[in-house]
Amino acid sequence: MVQETNLLMEVPKASRPRERLDQFGEKALATHELLAIILRTGPRDSNAMQLALRVLNEFEDLHSLKLASLEELTSIHGIGRTKAIEIKACVELGVRVANATQLKCGTITSTQSAGTLLQKEMRDLQQEHVVAVYLNTKNEIIKKKTIFIGSLNSSVAHPREIFREAVRFAAARIILAHNHPSGNPDPSEADLVFTRRMVECGEMMGIEILDHFIIGVDDYLSLREYGII
Structure with missing residues (x-):
């Protein structure tokens, strides 16, 4: 049985996005590296980093990715229904975080x-x-x-x-x-x-x-x- 490429095994450990985020923080990562962490694995013929690049190449920009439907995502080789749902969930969470404001609990007047x-x-x-x-x-x-x-x-x-x-x-x-x-x-x-x-x-x-x-x-x-x- 052919094993699915998992966790970027052929990528040197120091270059793997999870390790890089842990060491340098999330702002040091490129967009495809962040997406690779979400995807976790790739199909049999590629790893998560390659799959992430494939996804990003399908869309003009991140705004287009935000608007992508589940059907558009699953049309990409290596993206099944589960991964498409995870991408949509992460995109929506990002939108909600961006729109979030700091809660206020009253004002001290005296x-x-x-x-x-x-x-x-x-x-x-x-x-x-x-x-x-x-x-x-x-x-x-x-x-x-x-x-x-x-x-x-x-x-x-x-x-x-x-x-x-x-x-x-x-x-x-x-x-x-x-x-x-x-x-x-x-x-x-x-x-x-x-x-x-x-x-x-x-x-x-x-x-x-x-x-x-x-x-x-x-x-x-x-x-x-x-x-x-």
Whole structure:
């Protein structure tokens, strides 16, 4: 039985698109290499890279490929119904990704609005949670995330975790919050040290720490109003 050419076996490993994407990232790949990853295998007489080139040669440009019907795709040697469906699904996913916008979860308009929102969400937590609210330049909330659970004097409370997410979400500003399960929002020395450290890191990275709230059961404390930020 003749085996189907699989996974570009005759192509040197360093030149295979999967390995190249893993090493250099998706932007380093040519269009036919990206398509070859989707196709995975070729027919008996060619590999996935050759099949990808054959598909692209059938259409004038990627716009034409986007509009291709299943029948047009399956007319290409090596493209069966399953591969044609996979190509159509990937094309449509690409269109939806291109049209996607970053979700907004409200706008911070004042210290009071931010504090009230965070106190409502965090006042009943039984463990200390550290939350980062990531904002764009319009103070719209683009992401709110619990960074870690535990005391701020713990080794897990490190700025890199907070700023890694800020870079990922392209945030311009950050609001920090953590709760005191005791119910008393008065800041500890560890709270003050952590806040100053975050402000310094933010200044170096060009990402503003807008405020740090300490959440109690019945009230909250803004460290900006407290004079630490």
